[in-house]
Amino acid sequence: MPKINLYGSRISPFVEKVARALALKKLEFRQVDLKSPGDLKRWNRVTGKMPVLEVDGEKVYDSTFILRRLDEIQPDPPLFSDDPSAAAAQRMLEDWSDESLYWYVMALRWSPKNEAATIRQILPTVPALLRPLVGLIVSRQIGSMPRVQGLGRLPEDVLVREAGLRLDDLIGQLGQRPFFFADRVSAADLAVYGELRTALSGPTPEFDALISERPVLADHMKRVEDCTG
Ligand SMILES: N[C@@H](CCC(=O)N[C@@H](CS)C(=O)NCC(=O)O)C(=O)O
Incomplete structure (x- = not known):
């Protein structure tokens, strides 16, 4: 059994995605939470983002690269369909979830109305002494990202309407x-599950x-939970 450490907080949809993949493959791991x-x-000296997975001392970053590595370490059960056309659609949906759905979640988490609750949720994982400073850094560095990306500039009612349409597309x-x-x-x-879990x-x-x-989406989440412990 390889020695595996998963670095990152499970509030992150990407960390949740990796944790569920490890559980699906019945690979034991140690979770190392974010403290500062x-x-x-x-x-992660390359992108400075979580998650990072360490397997027998070898570090892999980015949830997508990590899942590919997990398929090499433990091929059963595979993380993609045996049918090439279904596998291609799964890869595209994984990418859409990571690179687009994520920003709907981020934009609503960091909307003027929800920002304070988001900071309160993040800070308990940070030592008390560092909290005031971290609150400021987090809201400047992370909270500004959805505005830079663009979705965070939409009026909130438009953002909520569009997020609903994306969820309808997932059901489709x-x-x-x-x-x-x-x-x-x-x-x-697993990618969609991670986003919806953070959203909830x-x-x-x-x-x-x-x-x-x-x-239909809550039922899908329950099915993912049933097979990922
Ligand atoms: N594409 C990356 C995205 C990772 C990512 O954006 N992680 C966020 C947490 S949800 C992060 O570490 N943000 C800190 C930062 O950007 O400084 C993946 O799939 O792992």
Whole structure:
């Protein structure tokens, strides 16, 4: 059994995605939580982002690269379909979830109405002495990202409406299948699950409402949980 450390907080959808992939493959791991912003650069000198996975001393960054590495370490069960066209669709959905859906979640987490709740959620993982400073740094560095990306500039009602339409598209892509493009869970399901879990983690009541209006998504999340412990 390889010795595996997962660096990062599970508030991050990407860390959650990796933790669920490890559980699916029944790989034991130690979770190392974020304690200060400096941890990110220490763990990952390339992008300074979490998650980072350490496997027998070898570090891999980026949830997508990590999942590919996990398929090499433990091929069973695979994280993509055996059917090449379904696997391509799963890779594209994984990428869309990481690179687009993520920003809807971020934009609502850092909206003027939700920013204080988001900071309160993040700070408990930081030592008390560092909290005032970290609050300021986090809101300047992370909170400004959705505005730079663009979605964070939309009026809140437009953002919520569009987020709902994206969730409807996910339901359309799921169709009658239990998982995206297949009958067994893939990296696409884990990526979407990570985003929806962060969206439901407290600071964004708008997502609570959007997802409770769409029970198909809650059912999908439950299926992912059932196979990832
Ligand atoms: N594409 C990356 C995204 C990772 C990412 O954006 N992580 C965020 C947390 S949700 C982070 O570390 N942000 C800190 C920063 O950007 O400084 C992945 O899939 O791992």
